[in-house]
Amino acid sequence: MYTAADLRKGLKITIDNEPYIITHFDFAKPGKGQALYRTKMKNMITGSTLDRTYRSGETFEPANLEDRVMQYLYKEDDHYCFMDNTTFEQIHISEDAMGDAKNYLIDNLQVDVLLFREKAIGVDVPNFVNLRVVQTDPWVKGDTSGSDSKPATVETGYVLRVPPFIEEGELITIDTRTGEYSTRVKG
Amino acid sequence: MFFQEKGYLEVETPFRIPAPAPEAQIDAIPSDGWFLQTSPELCMKRLLAAGYPRIFQICRCWRAGERGTRHLSEFTMLEWYRAEADYRVLMDETEELVRSAAGVDSITYRGTHIDLSAPWERITVRAAFERYTGTTAEAALAAGTFDELMVEEIEPRLGIGRPTFIYDYPASCSALARLKSDDPSVAERFELYLGGLEIANAFSELIDPVEQRSRFEAEAAQRAGDGKHGYPMPEKFLAALADMPEAAGIALGLDRLVMVLLDAQSIDEVVAFTTEEL
Numbered sequence: 001m002y003t004a005a006d007l008r009k010g011l012k013i014t015i016d017n018e019p020y021i022i023t024h025f026d027f028a029k030p031g032k033g034q035a036l037y038r039t040k041m042k043n044m045i046t047g048s049t050l051d052r053t054y055r056s057g058e059t060f061e062p063a064n065l066e067d068r069v070m071q072y073l074y075k076e077d078d079h080y081c082f083m084d085n086t087t088f089e090q091i092h093i094s095e096d097a098m099g100d101a102k103n104y105l106i107d108n109l110q111v112d113v114l115l116f117r118e119k120a121i122g123v124d125v126p127n128f129v130n131l132r133v134v135q136t137d138p139w140v141k142g143d144t145s146g147s148d149s150k151p152a153t154v155e156t157g158y159v160l161r162v163p164p165f166i167e168e169g170e171l172i173t174i175d176t177r178t179g180e181y182s183t184r185v186k187g
Numbered sequence: 188m189f190f191q192e193k194g195y196l197e198v199e200t201p202f203r204i205p206a207p208a209p210e211a212q213i214d215a216i217p218s219d220g221w222f223l224q225t226s227p228e229l230c231m232k233r234l235l236a237a238g239y240p241r242i243f244q245i246c247r248c249w250r251a252g253e254r255g256t257r258h259l260s261e262f263t264m265l266e267w268y269r270a271e272a273d274y275r276v277l278m279d280e281t282e283e284l285v286r287s288a289a290g291v292d293s294i295t296y297r298g299t300h301i302d303l304s305a306p307w308e309r310i311t312v313r314a315a316f317e318r319y320t321g322t323t324a325e326a327a328l329a330a331g332t333f334d335e336l337m338v339e340e341i342e343p344r345l346g347i348g349r350p351t352f353i354y355d356y357p358a359s360c361s362a363l364a365r366l367k368s369d370d371p372s373v374a375e376r377f378e379l380y381l382g383g384l385e386i387a388n389a390f391s392e393l394i395d396p397v398e399q400r401s402r403f404e405a406e407a408a409q410r411a412g413d414g415k416h417g418y419p420m421p422e423k424f425l426a427a428l429a430d431m432p433e434a435a436g437i438a439l440g441l442d443r444l445v446m447v448l449l450d451a452q453s454i455d456e457v458v459a460f461t462t463e464e465l
Contacts, residue, residue: 005252027255030342031378031388032360033334034212035252053335056252057413 002060004037012044012063019044019063019116028053044114045097045121066115072105080105082113082120093120103158104129104176125176130185131155132171139164149181189287193280195241195267200230202247206421210362211409214251215418216260222418223249226438228363229424231268232392236431243267245441256453257384259442260462268436273391274375277435278352281379281387282307284439285350289448296382296447299347308351312373315341315353328357346380353378362402364390379439381447389437396428 002013011022024040037054044063070082070091079092080102093113095102101111101123112124136152149161154172162181166172171185190197207215207222208229215222224230227244234242248264269276285303292304316324320340327333345351354377358366361374375391393399400420407417445457455461 025255027253027258028338029212029253029258030334030337031356031385032210032212032362033337036334036338038338053339 002062004035004054004056004058004060007037007039007054007060012065013041014061014063015041015050018046019065019121020050021063023049044116063116065121068113068115070111070113072107072109072111074107075105082111091120093123097121098123100176100179101125103156103179104131104174105156106131127175127177128173128182129176130171130173131158133162133166133168136162136166136168138167189284190241190243190267193241195243195269196239198231198234198239198242198244199246200224200227200234200244204230206419206424208363208421208424209403209407209410209418211406211413214415216249216251225250226264227266228436228438229421231266231436232431232434233424233427235268235270235434236427236429240270240432241268254462256455257443257446259454259458262454263441265439265441266436268392268434270432270434272435273433274354274377274389274435277389277437278307278309278354278377281352281389281437281439282350285379285381285386285444288444294381294448294450296384296450297452299382301346301381301447302349305349308346308349310345310351310353311355312353312357313355315345319344324357328359333357333360342380342385343383346382346384351380353380361390362406363393363399365393384443384447385440386443386447387437387439389435392431392434392436394428394431394433396425399428400425 007022007025009022009025013020020041020043022039022041026038028036028038035056039052039054041050041052043050068084070084073081073083078095080098081090081092083090097120099122104125109125109129113120114122131154133152134155137150148163150164151159152162152166153159160174160179160181162172166184173182173185175182202224203218203221204224205221207225213225215225226248227246231242231244243266245263245265247261249261251260253260289303293300293302313324316322316327320336324333327336345353355367355373356376358372358374361376364374364376367373367375377389378385379387403420410417442454442457446454449457451457
C-alpha cells in the first residue's frame with residue numbers, strides 16, 4: 001500500500017481497478033495549509049489521462065504489472081493465442097488489447113506481453129519486423145504521375161505505403177513504432 | 188546592508204529545539220529527542236521579548252515530507268521581526284527589500300513579466316475568493332476545500348504583471364497571528380506572491396499568552412486527530428510572550444526569491460545539492 005507521500009513520477013497505482021502510471025507529479029502546500037499532492041497520470045490500458053490532487057494520508061493500491069516474453073501461435077475468432085516458452089502456458093488476448101501489434105503478428109513471433117492481475121493489457125512487438133508483400137500493383141516504368149509510393153498488403157493483412165519498386169512476394173522491413181515501410185530485405 | 192541601514196541586528200538561534208510551535212500542518216523532523224526547527228520564530232520572538240526591537244536571521248529550516256519543484260525539506264529562510272510595527276509596515280518593508288535585492292525594475296519568471304516598480308497589488312483573501320473562485324472563503328473553509336482552491340485557482344493568478352500581497356486570512360489559518368480588531372474573523376496575516384510563487388508569509392504577532400496557549404492546544408488537538416505525533420508545549424516561549432512588545436514578523440523563503448530572480452523552473456536549480464543528490 002502506498003500513501004500520498006510515496007507519489008512520484010513513474011509510480012504505478014491502481015484506481016477503480018485499472019492500472020495508472022504517474023506522468024507528472026508535484027507537491028503543493030499553501031502557506032500554513034495542508035499538503036497537496038498534484039498528479040497527472042495515464043491509464044495503462046486505455047491511454048486516457050487523468051488529473052488528480054490528493055491529500056496527505058490518502059492511500060493507494062500498487063499496480064503490479066508483469067512483463068513476459070511469449071510466442072505468437074494463432075488467431076481464433078477475435079482472440080490471439082500466445083505461449084510462454086518456458087512454462088508452455090498459453091493465454092488468449094483480445095483484439096482490443098492487442099492494439100497495433102496485431103498488424104505484425106506472424107507465426108512464432110516473440111513479443112513482450114504486459115499483464116495486470118494476470119490479464120494481458122498490452123503487447124509489445126520488436127521495433128522491426130519482416131513481412132512478405134502479398135498484393136501490390138506492378139510498377140509501370142516511365143510512370144510520370146509523380147507518385148513516390150503505392151499501397152501494398154502484407155501477409156498479416158496490414159496495408160501500408162511502399163516505394164513503387166516493391167513487387168509482390170518480396171520481403172520488407174516495417175518499423176512497428178510508426179507502422180511505416182523501412183527497407184526492402186534483399187533475398 | 189539592507190537590514191543594517193534600518194537598524195536591524197543579525198541574530199543566530201539554535202537549529203535544534205525541544206518544542207517547535209505545534210502547528211497542525213507543519214511537521215518537524217525529530218533529532219535525538221528534540222526537533223530540527225521548522226522556523227526560528229519562537230526563539231526570535233523570545234529575543235524580542237528580551238528587548239531586541241529589530242532582529243533578522245538567515246538560517247536553515249526543515250519540514251518533514253515537503254519535496255516538490257517548489258519545496259525542499261531543508262531550505263533557507265530569512266526571518267525578520269520588528270517591534271512597534273504591524274503587518275502593513277512589513278508589506279512596505281518587504282517591497283523595499285525585494286526591489287533592492289532584484290536591482291532591476293522588472294523581471295520575467297516562467298514567461299510572466301513582473302513589474303517591480305509599479306505599486307504592488309494588495310488583495311484580501313476574501314476578495315481573491317470572490318474574484319477567482321465560484322465560492323467564498325467562508326464556504327470553502329466549511330467545505331474543506333480552502334487549501335485546494337488556494338493552490339488550484341488563486342495562487343497561479345497572484346503576482347502576475349506585478350507582485351501581490353494577499354492578506355487578512357481566516358482566523359483558523361493563522362495560529363500565531365493577531366486577529367483584526369475591527370473584524371476578528373480574520374487575522375492580520377499576509378503572503379507575498381511573485382509569478383504565482385509564494386515568497387513570504389508574515390503577520391502582526393499575537394502577544395497574548397492565554398490566547399496563544401489555547402490556539403496551540405487547538406492545533407495540537409488537530410494534529411492528534413490527524414494521527415500525527417505531538418510536540419511538547421513550548422512553555423518558555425509562552426512565558427516570554429507576556430513581555431513581548433507589539434510586533435510584526437515575516438518569514439521569506441530565500442531559495443524561492445532566488446528562483447524568481449533567476450527564472451529557475453525548479454528549486455533544484457538554486458541549491459548545490461538536493462536531497463536526492465546526497
